[in-house]
Amino acid sequence: MTGGPGCSALSSLIYEIGPLAFDVADFDGSLPSILLNLHSWTKVANILFIDWPVGTGFSYANTSKGYSSSDTKSTKDNYTFLRKWLLNHPMFIKNRLYVAGESYGGKLVPMIAMEILLGNEAGLQPQMSLQGYIIGNGITDPNIDFNERIPYAHHMALISDEYFESAKVSCDGKYDNPDPNNLQCLLALQPIQESINHVNEVQLLEPKCKYIAPKPGDFGWDQTFREEDSVDHLFLPTSGHDRLWCRSQNYVTSYVWANDPTVREALHIRKGTIGDWTRCNTSLSYEKNQGSVLHYHKIFSKKGYNVLIFNGDHDMSAPYMGPLKWIRSLNLTVDDDWRPWHVNGQVAGYILKYKKNDFNLTFVTVKGAGHTAPEYNPKECLAMLHRWLSIRPL
Numbered sequence: 239m240t241g242g243p244g245c246s247a248l249s250s251l252i253y254e255i256g257p258l259a260f261d262v263a264d265f266d267g268s269l270p271s272i273l274l275n276l277h278s279w280t281k282v283a284n285i286l287f288i289d290w291p292v293g294t295g296f297s298y299a300n301t302s303k304g305y306s307s308s309d310t311k312s313t314k315d316n317y318t319f320l321r322k323w324l325l326n327h328p329m330f331i332k333n334r335l336y337v338a339g340e341s342y343g344g345k346l347v348p349m350i351a352m353e354i355l356l357g358n359e360a361g362l363q364p365q366m367s368l369q370g371y372i373i374g375n376g377i378t379d380p381n382i383d384f385n386e387r388i389p390y391a392h393h394m395a396l397i398s399d400e401y402f403e404s405a406k407v408s409c410d411g412k413y414d415n416p417d418p419n420n421l422q423c424l425l426a427l428q429p430i431q432e433s434i435n436h437v438n439e440v441q442l443l444e445p446k447c448k449y450i451a452p453k454p455g456d457f458g459w460d461q462t463f464r465e466e467d468s469v470d471h472l473f474l475p476t477s478g479h480d481r482l483w484c485r486s487q488n489y490v491t492s493y494v495w496a497n498d499p500t501v502r503e504a505l506h507i508r509k510g511t512i513g514d515w516t517r518c519n520t521s522l523s524y525e526k527n528q529g530s531v532l533h534y535h536k537i538f539s540k541k542g543y544n545v546l547i548f549n550g551d552h553d554m555s556a557p558y559m560g561p562l563k564w565i566r567s568l569n570l571t572v573d574d575d576w577r578p579w580h581v582n583g584q585v586a587g588y589i590l591k592y593k594k595n596d597f598n599l600t601f602v603t604v605k606g607a608g609h610t611a612p613e614y615n616p617k618e619c620l621a622m623l624h625r626w627l628s629i630r631p632l
């Protein structure tokens with residue numbers, strides 16, 4: 239499951255872990271060519287890519303009321319879909335099953351896993367062979383994940399020791415949505431904000447680009463885009479005169495492809511169901527009604543499941559330090575202490591394994607990767623998944 243909420247699973251399929259990718263290098267504005275992704279996760283697993291919540295990607299409801307969704311509603315929808323899909327594809331019922339998601343999708347992962355567990359316990363058919371779950375740069379508890387951004391910025395040398403110390407003393411760990419009456423904290427956060435504002439928060443090392451309204455005909459797609467649903471379309475570097483490459487430009491290919499009439503016909507998208515396809519639908523009526531999902535992880539940690547939590551370590555929006563903090567709160571035992579893991583003789587990141595009875599949790603960093611880790615380090619991420627799924631040491 240992709241994040242957002244409201245980002246299409248097509249984004250994860252094409253730009254991250256699916257078997258196909260667009261040829262962004264040769265893209266000239268017309269229908270992009272399709273390439274094979276050598277590092278597709280489908281080499282080691284069958285994957286269902288789900289557009290959730292309803293209204294995301296090509297998914298649609300028949301009534302306007304049907305579009306209102308939430309964490310709990312979407313969890314149930316995903317579970318219902320999975321049950322129906324498995325009943326229609328019985329050859330997959332016995333397969334080992336993992337629920338996987340990234341970013342905001344990581345919040346739904348333990349919720350859906352719990353729904354499966356409860357459904358199995360209630361004897362619902364089909365019984366699913368749930369083995370565990372996988373979360374990449376996920377959000378678990380915004381209080382933990384987002385408050386770790388400032389300590390992370392300090393770790394990554396974006397703010398000085400003095401700025402950090404002063405915020406630490408004044409803000410009592412509440413850097414995200416600080417108490418508006420705590421003037422000391424607000425003052426301490428000011429130079430911190432100025433230091434990090436112009437850094438690309440999803441990949442510290444890449445240029446930060448800001449949206450400017452595209453002109454009709456830009457990229458050969460002669461539509462005027464609405465700003466709210468076309469934030470990926472055209473970006474300019476926030477400073478400097480030269481047009482820099484920005485990763486977000488790669489996403490233009492998805493809009494051109496998914497809105498091409500021949501593509502939509504080939505995909506059997508029913509006419510009149512949705513208008514323009516957008517990579518992330520930001521106008522959904524979605525209630526984030528589960529603040530934290532840490533309690534789901536707590537319940538799973540008392541049962542026999544296998545969990546993989548991985549983080550591109552150059553992402554400041556959902557920094558690796560968030561999971562490290564909430565995982566520590568589960569009171570597990572360290573099974574394999576922090577050590578590097580390798581791909582092609584190079585350090586690909588770091589691993590830390592925990593255990594408690596039959597529960598195994600592997601925490602992995604992907605060195606140098608941003609928010610959507612497989613998009614940045616595809617080879618390493620496939621190696622990680624392959625080794626973890628085959629219960630080999632990373």
Ligand SMILES: COc1cc(/C=C/C(=O)O[C@@H]2O[C@H](CO)[C@@H](O)[C@H](O)[C@H]2O)cc(OC)c1O
Pocket residue numbers: 239240241242243245249340341342343377380518526555610
């Ligand atoms: C709960 O409140 C927040 C949620 C998020 C979620 C981000 C997210 O899913 O990112 C998208 O991830 C997907 C990958 O799953 C990418 O493709 C999209 O580009 C990306 O937008 C972020 C926040 O602050 C930055 C929040 O405050």
